[in-house]
Amino acid sequence: MSPIARLVEAFRRWGVRGRAPEPVPILLTQRRVYVLPTKAGLAYALTLIVMLVGAINYTLSLGHVLVFLLCGLGVAAILGSFRNLAHLSILPSRCEAVFAGQDARFGLMLHNTRHHRRYRIRLDGGEGVSVVDEIPGDDGIEAPVLIKSRKRGWLALPRVTLETVYPLGLVRAWAYAAPAMRCLVYPSPASEAPPLPEGSGQQQGRQQRPGGDDDFAGLRPHRPGDPLAHVDWKSAARLPDGALNTKQFAGESGETLWLDWQALPAALDIEARLSILTRWALDAHTAGLHFGLRLPGKELPPGDGEAHLHLCLEALARHGEA
Amino acid sequence: MAKPEAAPPVTQRQTVWLAATALGAFLPLAPWLPGWLNALCLTGIVWRGWLLWRRIPLPPGWLLNLLAVAGIAGIGLHFRNLFGKDPGVAMLALFLALKLFETRTLRDATGVVLLCFFLILSQFFYTQSIATAALMLVSVTLATSTLIALQREDVAPRAALRLGGSLLLQALPFMLLLFLLFPRVSGPLWGLPADAGRGLSGLSDNMSPGSISNLSLSEAIAFRARFDGKLPNKGELYWRGPVLNNFDGRTWRMGPPRKNAADGVADKGDAVQYEITLEPHNQPWLLALDYPQRWPADALLTSTWQVVAQKVVRSRQRYTLRSVPSARIGLEEPAYAKREALQLPSTGNPRSRELAQALRARSPNDLALANAFLGRIREQNFVYTLTPPLLGVDTVDEFLFDTRRGFCEHYAAAFVFVMRAAGVPARVVTGYQGGELNPVDGYLTVRQSDAHAWAEIWLAGEGWRRVDPTAAIAPARVENNLAAAVPRGDPIALLARPELDWLRSARYRWEAVSNAWNQWVLGYDNQRQMALLQRLGLESPDWRTLGALMAGLGGTLMLALAAWTLNQRQRIDPLLRQWRRFESKLVRAGFVLHPWEGPRDLAARAAQALPRQSEEIAAICDLYAAMRYGRVIDDQPLDELTRRIAAFAR
Numbered sequence: 001m002s003p004i005a006r007l008v009e010a011f012r013r014w015g016v017r018g019r020a021p022e023p024v025p026i027l028l029t030q031r032r033v034y035v036l037p038t039k040a041g042l043a044y045a046l047t048l049i050v051m052l053v054g055a056i057n058y059t060l061s062l063g064h065v066l067v068f069l070l071c072g073l074g075v076a077a078i079l080g081s082f083r084n085l086a087h088l089s090i091l092p093s094r095c096e097a098v099f100a101g102q103d104a105r106f107g108l109m110l111h112n113t114r115h116h117r118r119y120r121i122r123l124d125g126g127e128g129v130s131v132v133d134e135i136p137g138d139d140g141i142e143a144p145v146l147i148k149s150r151k152r153g154w155l156a157l158p159r160v161t162l163e164t165v166y167p168l169g170l171v172r173a174w175a176y177a178a179p180a181m182r183c184l185v186y187p188s189p190a191s192e193a194p195p196l197p198e199g200s201g202q203q204q205g206r207q208q209r210p211g212g213d214d215d216f217a218g219l220r221p222h223r224p225g226d227p228l229a230h231v232d233w234k235s236a237a238r239l240p241d242g243a244l245n246t247k248q249f250a251g252e253s254g255e256t257l258w259l260d261w262q263a264l265p266a267a268l269d270i271e272a273r274l275s276i277l278t279r280w281a282l283d284a285h286t287a288g289l290h291f292g293l294r295l296p297g298k299e300l301p302p303g304d305g306e307a308h309l310h311l312c313l314e315a316l317a318r319h320g321e322a
Numbered sequence: 323m324a325k326p327e328a329a330p331p332v333t334q335r336q337t338v339w340l341a342a343t344a345l346g347a348f349l350p351l352a353p354w355l356p357g358w359l360n361a362l363c364l365t366g367i368v369w370r371g372w373l374l375w376r377r378i379p380l381p382p383g384w385l386l387n388l389l390a391v392a393g394i395a396g397i398g399l400h401f402r403n404l405f406g407k408d409p410g411v412a413m414l415a416l417f418l419a420l421k422l423f424e425t426r427t428l429r430d431a432t433g434v435v436l437l438c439f440f441l442i443l444s445q446f447f448y449t450q451s452i453a454t455a456a457l458m459l460v461s462v463t464l465a466t467s468t469l470i471a472l473q474r475e476d477v478a479p480r481a482a483l484r485l486g487g488s489l490l491l492q493a494l495p496f497m498l499l500l501f502l503l504f505p506r507v508s509g510p511l512w513g514l515p516a517d518a519g520r521g522l523s524g525l526s527d528n529m530s531p532g533s534i535s536n537l538s539l540s541e542a543i544a545f546r547a548r549f550d551g552k553l554p555n556k557g558e559l560y561w562r563g564p565v566l567n568n569f570d571g572r573t574w575r576m577g578p579p580r581k582n583a584a585d586g587v588a589d590k591g592d593a594v595q596y597e598i599t600l601e602p603h604n605q606p607w608l609l610a611l612d613y614p615q616r617w618p619a620d621a622l623l624t625s626t627w628q629v630v631a632q633k634v635v636r637s638r639q640r641y642t643l644r645s646v647p648s649a650r651i652g653l654e655e656p657a658y659a660k661r662e663a664l665q666l667p668s669t670g671n672p673r674s675r676e677l678a679q680a681l682r683a684r685s686p687n688d689l690a691l692a693n694a695f696l697g698r699i700r701e702q703n704f705v706y707t708l709t710p711p712l713l714g715v716d717t718v719d720e721f722l723f724d725t726r727r728g729f730c731e732h733y734a735a736a737f738v739f740v741m742r743a744a745g746v747p748a749r750v751v752t753g754y755q756g757g758e759l760n761p762v763d764g765y766l767t768v769r770q771s772d773a774h775a776w777a778e779i780w781l782a783g784e785g786w787r788r789v790d791p792t793a794a795i796a797p798a799r800v801e802n803n804l805a806a807a808v809p810r811g812d813p814i815a816l817l818a819r820p821e822l823d824w825l826r827s828a829r830y831r832w833e834a835v836s837n838a839w840n841q842w843v844l845g846y847d848n849q850r851q852m853a854l855l856q857r858l859g860l861e862s863p864d865w866r867t868l869g870a871l872m873a874g875l876g877g878t879l880m881l882a883l884a885a886w887t888l889n890q891r892q893r894i895d896p897l898l899r900q901w902r903r904f905e906s907k908l909v910r911a912g913f914v915l916h917p918w919e920g921p922r923d924l925a926a927r928a929a930q931a932l933p934r935q936s937e938e939i940a941a942i943c944d945l946y947a948a949m950r951y952g953r954v955i956d957d958q959p960l961d962e963l964t965r966r967i968a969a970f971a972r
Contacts, residue, residue: 002533020956023919030888031631038430039429040432043433043436044436046327047436047439047440050440051439051440051443054443055443055446056507058446058447058637059637060450061445061449061450061843061844061845061846062447062450062454062455062843063443064504065455065458065497065501065843066442066443066446066458066462066501067443067495068496068497068500068501068504069462069490069494070439070493071496071497072490072492072493072495072496072497072500072501073462073466073489073490073493075492075493075795075880075883076489076490076883077489079492079880079883079884080489080887082888083887083888086888087888091917094627109917119473119474120473120474133474133476141441166470166473166474167426167469167470167473167485167489168466168470168473168489169432169469169471169472171470186606199924219347219368231869232510243434245609257346261439267638270801287327
């Protein structure tokens with residue numbers, strides 16, 4: 001790390017007053033907001049200096065007036081940018097789990113504690129920037145901070161830089177915030193996984209499936225958590241408002257599939273196993289199967305639906321957690 | 323709504339903003355740019371806006387380059403120069419128009435706005451009137467709003483203009499502070515280009531028939547004077563300009579300037595002190611009332627009693643003088659000066675020379691000779707007119723014996739010629755005579771139409787005596803003004819006519835405003851600044867004091883403005899205020915608030931967390947919920963809520 005980078009890092013740590021993550025809600029008080037000119041602001045200052053020299057040289061009194069007016073505008077720009085950011089309150093909001101390698105979307109609730117509108121606030125978590133166009137007075141808006149997830153487990157929101165150059169683009173006001181917030185990262189599903197373990201584990205009255213599991217076997221009322229692909233949309237129009245049917249397929253009912261850590265080849269390492277199990281869990285869920293998960297030291301009883309899938313994926317994500 | 327950020331290219335609306343700003347910076351400058359360049363720039367700006375509005379692709383790069391090269395070549399041909407003030411401004415306008423076609427990113431766009439600021443500044447080379455200042459405010463508001471639109475491209479035009487205006491209003495106090503306190507440097511930091519003072523009118527260093535009558539048609543102000551005491555009589559208001567000694571048969575010219583041996587005239591008790599605000603005339607001399615006693619330190623008094631500055635007057639100047647109207651000058655004039663004042667071409671104007679000899683023979687002394695000449699003018703029907711006939715080779719002869727119609731320069735020149743031919747040292751003095759007192763602000767306004775020429779003859783034992791031949795033929799010219807002296811129907815300036823009184827009084831008022839502007843805004847210089855600060859109680863302000871004062875006041879101003887902008891706190895709903903108080907009490911008790919929780923859920927959770935106060939919590943939350951979401955007619959429950967929350971123990 002170069003000395004300059006170290007200095008910058010030290011400044012940033014100081015910027016959040018050494019407490020990361022911070023307790024929420026975070027209020028960007030006046031002491032936490034910094035201002036410095038942007039490149040455009042420096043060009044503006046340089047222009048003003050040249051103009052002032054011209055005005056002095058040609059004794060243009062109105063030239064002095066113009067230059068001083070623009071100086072005042074610069075000061076107003078400092079205050080404007082400062083005011084656009086100061087007294088903004090930050091609260092963690094939603095953050096949905098993602099698979100490793102995807103962008104984790106940390107939702108931050110930006111609450112405008114003042115009556116005036118705020119515009120064009122950029123949020124930068126270090127990996128890409130998102131922009132909030134407008135926050136009405138006394139209102140809040142959710143802004144995403146996208147962070148690329150690299151490995152499974154809990155991903156904490158790193159320090160976020162909030163900045164704005166509004167209204168004139170001449171001055172940048174910024175503040176650092178590190179709200180306590182984390183995102184669950186599932187293992188990345190293996191792209192080349194062995195097929196679902198047919199017949200592995202305990203079979204409970206598994207029947208012959210001559211046509212594979214795609215065979216249509218009738219309809220039943222829709223339950224929350226049924227895979228969307230299995231909803232019988234064609235019949236939806238005939239049913240009363242909001243009611244749906246789910247298509248059932250042969251081989252689906254009464255069959256339990258175990259996704260078993262031990263069933264995988266012994267040569268695979270932990271992450272590869274987790275990756276394959278993730279793929280299996282997703283496939284089993286898509287196929288509408290009833291499945292359970294066995295990990296060393298943990299067993300999830302068979303079930304189905306989104307909630308069950310999430311439990312399985314969470315177990316996989318947090319496997320080996322201290 | 324939040325969205326991932328995109329690269330910032332300049333959008334359609336933003337380019338329209340830029341074109342409007344460019345127009346706002348360019349149009350006030352147009353009267354001073356060559357016509358073809360105006361057409362080119364205007365076409366460029368409008369064309370750019372049009373292409374954009376109709377979403378037509380940009381013209382190819384080679385066409386723009388061609389236009390740029392052609393434009394620069396045109397500027398070079400037009401001004402015969404590429405480096406200088408005028409070609410520089412022209413080039414700036416051209417670049418602005420063409421740069422609009424090259425504006426792709428936000429950075430380019432900011433550059434265009436900065437270029438516009440330069441262009442707005444450059445119009446002050448040509449005019450600094452009140453109207454110009456107003457136009458500048460319009461242009462700057464437009465530019466500021468454009469900067470806003472560059473940040474928020476979806477902003478409504480009115481909102482952008484309002485915000486731009488509000489930012490400029492915030493900038494005003496800083497402008498005032500800097501304007502008053504920023505240390506003023508007088509004079510240029512380096513040499514001005516040669517064309518810095520083109521197109522200024524005024525007296526010149528030579529006089530031929532017709533040169534002053536041309537000037538008399540101009541109502542432009544030559545200078546303004548403010549007297550410390552009583553105004554001298556109108557007949558004493560001879561403002562001395564160039565003294566013309568050399569005659570070549572047609573044109574009178576100024577001789578080489580020499581420093582005056584005497585150090586001004588002695589005080590005779592009737593000295594007048596006055597301050598002159600001289601309009602730039604691109605010549606070195608300063609106008610002074612006859613005869614100067616004190617003059618500015620950076621000027622000098624010549625042997626012909628002219629006050630001459632060291633540098634050409636290219637900007638409005640203010641200086642203080644003291645004169646003694648009744649003084650005698652040149653009592654002991656050296657021989658060479660008298661010789662100079664007798665110089666005539668060896669040939670020409672034979673009839674005038676004859677007349678001189680005849681007058682010489684008849685007159686007992688020089689003064690009688692001069693009076694004899696003036697008497698002759700008075701008696702033979704000479705006419706004082708602004709439109710004299712053109713004169714041929716022997717100008718003096720033709721005027722004295724044939725046409726007999728002339729303006730002051732004809733009379734002065736003929737008088738001096740005859741005096742010299744008769745052996746009396748004489749010289750032509752040009753300058754201004756009279757002036758008009760503005761009753762609104764008490765300044766005496768002297769216009770180009772007050773330009774005048776008179777004569778001085780040297781008499782033994784008396785020195786130089788002023789003789790105004792015009793007074794002999796048209797005494798009203800000296801006692802009143804030009805309009806009273808010339809025949810009706812002469813083409814004098816409209817406002818000099820006596821019948822337009824109401825118009826004149828309106829003009830007095832306007833000129834008083836404009837003079838105040840000149841004195842306090844345009845003429846705010848080092849001296850004015852020091853005088854102001856001394857009046858404010860600073861003994862000897864130097865730049866360090868100014869710097870400290872500026873920093874201190876600027877900082878205070880900024881803090882005040884910051885406090886004002888940051889604490890525009892809305893009037894919060896009293897019910898909500900009480901609820902917030904309750905919430906903060908809970909937080910201080912170690913309870914964690916969830917933003918999504920309503921009062922009932924909060925009550926349930928808080929009652930668990932703080933079991934000892936569960937009843938009170940439930941009561942407060944119920945009351946709040948009832949008031950917030952139920953129907954409440956009077957404020958009585960609010961009082962109860964306030965009381966309960968105040969009593970709520972942490």
